[in-house]
Amino acid sequence: MSKEPATGLERDTALARKGRTVGLVIAITIVLWLAVQLLGPMLGLPGRYALLFDFAALAALFWAMVNIFQMWQARRDEKTNGR
Numbered sequence: 001m002s003k004e005p006a007t008g009l010e011r012d013t014a015l016a017r018k019g020r021t022v023g024l025v026i027a028i029t030i031v032l033w034l035a036v037q038l039l040g041p042m043l044g045l046p047g048r049y050a051l052l053f054d055f056a057a058l059a060a061l062f063w064a065m066v067n068i069f070q071m072w073q074a075r076r077d078e079k080t081n082g083r
Helices: 008-043 047-080
Strands: none
Touching: 008 047
């Protein structure tokens, strides 16, 4: 179970931290995916490795989308609760 931050500043800080983490995951995933797509054929890696990394990148991006949705819900709940 996650602990709900007590004050508005703590909630904002937690959401900002979560946003930075999500942004970092997205950026690193895209850079690594591009590197594998460019370097894989040069190194002679079989296509199955590219497919494996494609699925790993999709999983990372899905995780990011779930977290973005959670952040959006948290912001929306703050607005509706009169913060």
